Amino acid sequence: MKLKHLYIPCLCFALFSCNDKADTKIDTPQESINTKKFSTKDKTIVVYTTADNTNLRLTKTDSLTFQHAEQPLETEISVFVNPNKTFQTFIGIGGAITDASAETFAQLSADKQKELLKAYYSKEDGIGYSLLRTSIHSSDFGSGSHTYIKEGDSALTTFSIEHDMKYRIPMMKRAIETAGGKLLTYASPWSPPAFMKSNKSMLKGGTLLPNYYQSWATYYTKFIKAYEKEGMPIWGITIQNEPMATQTWESCIYSAEAERDFLKNYLGPTMETEGLGDKNIVIWDHNRDLITNRANVILSDPEASKYVWGTGFHWYETWTGGDPMFDNLKAVNESFPDKKLLFTEGCNENFDATKYQYWPNAERYGNSMINDFNNGTVGWTDWNILLDQNGGPNHVGNFCFAPIHADTTTGQLIYTPSYYYIGHFSKFIRPEAKRVSTAVSRSVLISTSFLNDDDKIVTVVMNKSDKTISYNLFVAQEKTVVKIPPHAMQTLLY
Template sequence: MKKVQVIQTSKFSAEKWAHKNDLILEKESNEAGSVISVDPTKEYQEWLGFGGAFTEAAAYSLSQVSPSKREEVIHSYFDQTDGLGYNLGRTHIHSCDFALENYTYVEENDNSLESFSIEREQKYVIPLIKDAASIANQNFTMLASPWSPPAWMKTNGEMNHGGKLKDEYRQTWANYFVKYIKEMEKTGIPIWGVTVQNEPAAKQVWDSCLYSAEEERDFIKDYLGPTLRHHGLEDKKIIIWDHNRDLMVERATTVLSDPEASKYVWGTGNHWYVSEEFENLSKVHEAFPDKHLIFTEGCIEGGVQLGEWHTGERYARNIIGDMNNWLEGFIDWNLVLNEQGGPNHVGNFCDAPIIVETKEDKIHYNSSYYYIGHFSKFIEPGAKRIAVTSSLDKVSTTAFKNKNNDIIIVVLNETDEEVDTKLNLEGYQTNIQIPKRSITTYII
């Protein structure tokens, strides 16, 4: 006889992460009916963890509230007991759209990079990363991504509006990655890996730079990979694509089919904009099973949406969809934004799981915060995904086994109907009720 812990969040209940009465798994009956069945003997990928992005906007927003509120937000994400248990982070190599302005770390036309300095990040971003790492209190993993090379290295002469890296600056730009990693590590922040370029197929009004699949492949094999290796940084993970699922198969195929590029690449990063073609992750995994898959960015666009429920559901639907197709880690976009959904130097305002009212010194926790927690608080780094099948169309589900053998099952119900079904594990089962517009985590 096994107990099942039940943790639930529902649109129609004020309680979040509510601990319901334990259920008991009993010998399976032969009654007909729907069932969610878990098979812990079938194991898939190992889980790296969850995290969010340390943007200048997030760090600046937290500098505009009281120290106690800033500390509360950091604990809410990185505390391993009371928070979301985050252990991953992403930050931008000089400016992105969620910065106060366009900026770089070098003076114009400094091809030698002698003027390279990350002093600007010492004001907001680096202190936030350090404070988060001290609270995470485990193997804290930082990913860094560039949105654009400096304007003088680009074909369009500006950081915004796309453009490309000029051929004659490819080595300089590879050297820039090395400088960044080494300077960050001098401050006590180890960089686990880098993406080659944030959203390399998108010409945006903000910091952006275009790479075709062939250009990304060649930059890795001829410049970035060899340069990191030459400087003793071959342990740094290189992640390609860092863009949407719709074209990830084509991008991965071009880059990873070339052994001279592939040998430097850890895996493929994906975002959630445009489409929910989760099966594309499996296609990449099946073609390149020795490579890894990590979610590197997703957010709710169009400004702050306080109190909305669909935002949390979008997070859970995407997390489950990607997890069930070989994803190994999930990094959200901005950890926190202000009441406007910024700051953002081109007005591309978005939502975040936590919003701070800087004038009122208040913190708002969105549904997305609680929905992420249904995964991140219980599925631990090192957990293995296990098989789960459902005879229900109305719910989606995923399951993991932690290193201590706890089995974690997450069930999402986005419909306006309560669902009654059975949970089955190795010949034992229990009846479960899944409220409408809810998410439930079961721990066995």
């Protein structure tokens, strides 16, 4: 079934290949001049809006035309787009299919399963996800811990992904099919098996013991080969989820130097030896606060850096009470412009079923996505795509929000505002798009823009204020005037 309020035409885009690393080569995030001049001539601006205290959910709300622009006044609010200045090339937006997502999905009726898949992965009837993250064996989001080997098997002779064949892999295959046959897919480990660690547990931190470095490096390659044997191409891996966090769930600590040395002496060479040198390796996979230290240590070492595609990051640095550290992304981008930035995880914590429609949760997504992209990020990955009515299953009680929840007692799907805010980006910005120079004249609005391969620009504008705002959209020497409701997100397609 089609999602309510979604009356949006299919956008043409170039399919992103997950099989050939040559296809993943993208421009550096530094500024470049667009040699193909963008023209506003005869173009219509189609506006889609999601707004608090309204029924607007990715709803087409206006169709506007450009007119010649005069110098704006200081009293006016404006968004300025320079289509001739482009930056990083976009690889996609998506979310994680965890064991929790797959276990919840399996409890839905066939109709609701189909609805959920279309809601995320259909470009026509949903929000067109093009990225997929999953875990290498278990994370906290699932009914329990598991690995792919028998405990103590350092030779990995018992390696098997049979556990994942019950729920996770069938859901992933259907997601890929719904997305048109291809999803850029990558995987992250939360912890090595218990016997490989200093604390002899997959939970509560600990470190990887040196005598198991090679065994653990080989484990990644076995995972990739097993999944690809099931017809799911793996674009890449991250080395360790949240390597500085001792969690009550699956976790493992790496200092910057430890991650560097494991990568350059074991994981990188092993990937090449096993014929997987074309896979992309992402370092850090943790919050923005310490990202510069991790990047400086690893990417300044040529023998480690040569294996690195880019740096992954999360948004949870605010747990200390501070604000999101978007400027740290800019610092990494400036220091290592030949490497990429990838948002690998974010969700709203502390699940509370009374807050399904809590608007600040959606605004957290909008604020992060716009600022992350404007600081050079090439792709953005949400955490669980689906959780149940308890914010799980999670085997250590770390219950959280997802953009869509399933009430397994009633069989219904619950769409949160976060789903629609993400959709303002993922439905319209397609792989291979280039970010376009965009600025705003007042802090009440934030904005980003991308130029798709079909020569259409997508400008996303977020109003964080309590007031309806009329703003000018300047594109080169042309403009139009747009009205955005309070606490709203808009996508302008032209």
